[in-house]
Amino acid sequence: MVDHTREILEILSNIHFFDMLNEEQLLTVSEQLDTVFFKQNEIIFEEGTEADGFYIVLSGRISIQQETNHDPIEISICQKGDYFGEEGLDFDKYREVTAKAITNVIAIHINQKQVDVLLEVYPEIIEPIRLTIKSYRLFLKHPFSWCGPREAVHFVARKNSFFLWLGLVPPIILGVTSTLLFLYFYFVDSTQNTWLSIFFGSITILFLGWFLWKLIDWSNDFSIITNRRVVSLEKVALFYESRQEAPLDAILSVETRTSQIGRWIGYGDVVIRTFTGVINLKRMSKPDLIVRLVNDERGRASHQSSKIRRISKEDTLRSRIGYDRRETSDYEEEIGEEEADQLEVPLKVKSSGLMEFLSTFFGLRIEKNGVITYRTHWFILLKKVIWPSLALILLLFVFIYSVFEFYPSINFDIILLVQFGIGIGLFVWWLYQYWDWRNDRYIVTDDQLIDLYKRPLGQEQRRSAPIKNIQTVEFERLGLISLILNFGTVFIRVGDTTLTFDYVYNPSQAQQDIFERYQQFNQKQKIREKEALRDEVAEWIEIYHEVVQKKSKSDESTPDEENSGYNIGDVEN
Numbered sequence: 001m002v003d004h005t006r007e008i009l010e011i012l013s014n015i016h017f018f019d020m021l022n023e024e025q026l027l028t029v030s031e032q033l034d035t036v037f038f039k040q041n042e043i044i045f046e047e048g049t050e051a052d053g054f055y056i057v058l059s060g061r062i063s064i065q066q067e068t069n070h071d072p073i074e075i076s077i078c079q080k081g082d083y084f085g086e087e088g089l090d091f092d093k094y095r096e097v098t099a100k101a102i103t104n105v106i107a108i109h110i111n112q113k114q115v116d117v118l119l120e121v122y123p124e125i126i127e128p129i130r131l132t133i134k135s136y137r138l139f140l141k142h143p144f145s146w147c148g149p150r151e152a153v154h155f156v157a158r159k160n161s162f163f164l165w166l167g168l169v170p171p172i173i174l175g176v177t178s179t180l181l182f183l184y185f186y187f188v189d190s191t192q193n194t195w196l197s198i199f200f201g202s203i204t205i206l207f208l209g210w211f212l213w214k215l216i217d218w219s220n221d222f223s224i225i226t227n228r229r230v231v232s233l234e235k236v237a238l239f240y241e242s243r244q245e246a247p248l249d250a251i252l253s254v255e256t257r258t259s260q261i262g263r264w265i266g267y268g269d270v271v272i273r274t275f276t277g278v279i280n281l282k283r284m285s286k287p288d289l290i291v292r293l294v295n296d297e298r299g300r301a302s303h304q305s306s307k308i309r310r311i312s313k314e315d316t317l318r319s320r321i322g323y324d325r326r327e328t329s330d331y332e333e334e335i336g337e338e339e340a341d342q343l344e345v346p347l348k349v350k351s352s353g354l355m356e357f358l359s360t361f362f363g364l365r366i367e368k369n370g371v372i373t374y375r376t377h378w379f380i381l382l383k384k385v386i387w388p389s390l391a392l393i394l395l396l397f398v399f400i401y402s403v404f405e406f407y408p409s410i411n412f413d414i415i416l417l418v419q420f421g422i423g424i425g426l427f428v429w430w431l432y433q434y435w436d437w438r439n440d441r442y443i444v445t446d447d448q449l450i451d452l453y454k455r456p457l458g459q460e461q462r463r464s465a466p467i468k469n470i471q472t473v474e475f476e477r478l479g480l481i482s483l484i485l486n487f488g489t490v491f492i493r494v495g496d497t498t499l500t501f502d503y504v505y506n507p508s509q510a511q512q513d514i515f516e517r518y519q520q521f522n523q524k525q526k527i528r529e530k531e532a533l534r535d536e537v538a539e540w541i542e543i544y545h546e547v548v549q550k551k552s553k554s555d556e557s558t559p560d561e562e563n564s565g566y567n568i569g570d571v572e573n
Contacts (some may be wrong), residue, residue, distance in 0.1 A: 005030060008108060011056060011081050014300040017128030018294040029118065034109045042097040044107075045085065051095055054088035057081065060105030061216075063151070065098045066140065072098060075143045076152045080301045082227070086136040089115060089129050096140055131155075146512050147226065148519070155225040155293050159218065159283040160267035167214040175207035184548050196235035223270070223281040225293060227301065228519070230272055232279050243508060244474040245515065248301055249522070250274045254294045256287040270294070274471045309530060316534040355486060355505075360417040364505040372513055377487035381437040386472040388430035395423055432456050442501040442510075444517055449492060451499055465494035468525065470518045475507035490514070 004492045008030045018026065035058070038044055044055070047067055061079045065072040070219070078084045087093040088110070132155075139156045147153065178200050185197035202507050220235035231245040231378055251272055258268030268287035272279040272294065274363075284290055359365060362378045435456040443450040447467050454460040470492060477488035488507035492499045492514060504510050 005385055007058060008033065010303060011058065011108075011300075014081060014296045014303065015056070015083065016296045017125045017132060019292060019296055020124055021122060025122065029122075032117070033206060034111075036107050036109045038101040038105040038107070040101055040104050042101045042105075044101060044105075045095050047095050047098045049095050051087040051090075051093045052086065053109055053115065054083060054085035054101075055110075056083045056108040058106040058108060060107075061102040061106060062107075063100045063102050065100060066096070066143075067098070073139075076147075077102070077150050078152055079150060079227075079306060082152055082154070086133055088112060089133055096420055127286065127294075128289055131157075131286055142222070144224065146508060148228065150514060152227050153224060154227060154297060155223075155290070157223050157284060157290075158264070159221055160285045160489060161266050162267060162452065163283055164215070164218045167218060168211060170346075170513065171207045171211040173268055175204060175211060176543065178203040178207055179476045189204060223284060223290075225297060229515070230279060230281075230294060232281055242474065242476045243511060244272045244279050244472060245511070246272060246472050247515075247518065247522075248294075248298050249338050250471055251294070251298060254291050258287065279472065295316070312530060313534055313537065316538045319538075322432070359505050367511070370446060372444040374501055374504045375439050375508060376437060376445075377505050379481065379485050379487065380503050381434065383432040384437050385430055387425050388433060390428065392423065395419060395426060440502075442504065444513060447521055449494070449499055451501070451515070462501060465492070465497065467514075467518050467521045469494045471495075473511050473514050473518075475511045 003025075007027050009023065012021075012026050012030060018029065021029065022243055036055075038060075044062065045052075045255075047065075057078050057080050059080055061077055062084060063074050063231060064076040064078060064084060066075050067073070074255070076084075078099075082100055085095070119129070133156055135155045138158070139153050142154075144153065182197055182200035182204050185194075185200060194214075217236055220233075222231075222233040223233040224233065227248075229245050229247050230251070231243060234242045252273055253273045255273075255508055256268050262268045266300075267283050267285055268283055270287050270290045272281070272282040279539050281287075281290065358378055362375070362381070363375055364375050364377065366373045399416075399419050402419065439452075439454040439456065441450075441452045443452060444467075448469075449465050449470075451463040452460070453462075472493045473490065474493075475488050475490045482488050487503050487505050490504060490507050490510050491502040492501070501507075501510055
């Protein structure tokens with residue numbers, strides 16, 4: 001049987017609730033764990049069954065599904081280094097999801113008794129486990145549809161609850177005060193102060209609305225870490241929505257920023273720096289643990305990439321020098337398959353209804369031959385053509401009035417000619433505004449981002465940037481109208497410049513499109529670089545192998561030449 005000890009140690013060291021243990025402690029932990037095997041399509045556990053511990057994936061892929069309206073919906077996919085079955089970290093719990101093996105799977109199983117022992121021996125892992133359980137429960141309530149294929153959410157949290165209560169204190173105090181005054185004037189002194197009771201009753205309703213708004217506002221902000229990126233999602237109810245994200249491989253450093261009050265209460269900011277941008281996860285509980293989690297995700301991704309490169313190099317060398325293929329077990333995932341899956345493009349789920357119909361009608365997002373073209377929202381077109389449209393409508397009413405007032409006077413032809421000339425001018429104005437809107441385009445190709453603007457009969461302005469240089473992608477929706485009509489601005493930081501896709505429909509979809517193109521380009525580039533490097537190294541090894549073989553043959557033939565029977569010394573004598 002294959003010994004997975006070294007592999008288990010590497011995986012445990014990259015899981016945030018074990019990463020504080022030293023190698024000796026990790027070895028002790030690994031000796032207590034059970035290695036389990038699951039065949040493809042095998043059900044590992046089902047929703048509603050008793051939780052018997054949790055699992056860490058050594059090899060293969062697992063689909064995590066949750067039943068919705070009697071239909072299983074896939075909410076996540078776990079792969080090597082991921083853990084699942086978090087209900088088993090808590091006691092006397094039942095499974096809230098179903099886990100099914102997509103491929104043959106090797107996993108580590110930690111039952112609840114073993115969890116209890118680990119918590120007793122290593123109390124430093126208690127807080128990280130609590131954070132994991134809290135994050136898992138929040139994720140089950142709020143799955144994120146924008147996640148790509150094989151993208152697993154490993155952490156999700158809201159701001160520290162201290163700020164929820166801090167925001168709720170004013171409406172609670174004022175609401176209770178206005179409620180008491182309303183009750184007093186309504187029941188005790190209603191005969192003389194009817195208007196006061198109505199006033200304080202209305203104020204109570206306003207404070208109740210304020211209370212609900214603050215509660216919804218706090219619950220709409222999320223900080224998310226997946227196996228691919230870090231995301232900060234902020235939404236001010238009815239006014240503003242923003243999503244900032246950065247790929248893990250674009251992160252330069254992760255640090256915490258806390259105040260004295262924050263250290264007392266247990267909150268702080270997690271500052272994530274990329275080459276040109278900063279993502280700030282604000283007012284997070286246990287910021288130090290979140291920093292460790294981000295670093296573990298980066299380390300795990302780097303370790304997995306290194307292992308894939310090593311195996312790929314071995315396969316190439318074996319092929320070039322004529323050795324047999326590397327032996328693999330039924331539970332080892334093919335490298336080619338893994339790389340291909342990383343290049344998958346997620347299905348674009350479109351919303352139905354009037355907004356989607358108008359988006360299609362105005363061509364706000366067009367995808368053709370792999371090129372995505374965006375136009376500014378139709379609301380911007382409406383703002384551009386509103387005045388020439390109103391002027392044309394007014395001219396129509398004037399024309400109708402002229403027909404009844406002046407026809408068939410001798411001046412009617414002149415009036416009609418003047419109105420026709422004005423109508424032509426207004427129609428040209430309307431067309432100019434329409435083409436001015438239509439010429440404002442944002443284009444995403446496989447390797448370029450293009451901001452293209454051309455004035456009708458004027459100059460063309462074109463800004464472009466390579467996708468490979470993207471650092472961060474953010475979007476904002478400002479104001480009630482943009483939230484209702486679902487449009488906003490996407491900000492793409494590329495090197496020292498920032499490209500903006502202004503007023504595009506469904507900015508979260510545009511952000512996701514750009515991020516997916518970035519991921520695809522990087523994966524293709526890495527595969528090309530790895531293949532070129534593998535071929536070059538393999539060629540050197542092949543040449544070395546040939547030289548060694550020639551040298552061996554030459555050494556074998558040397559004794560025969562020395563004993564050939566022809567001796568120059570004897571002839572000279």
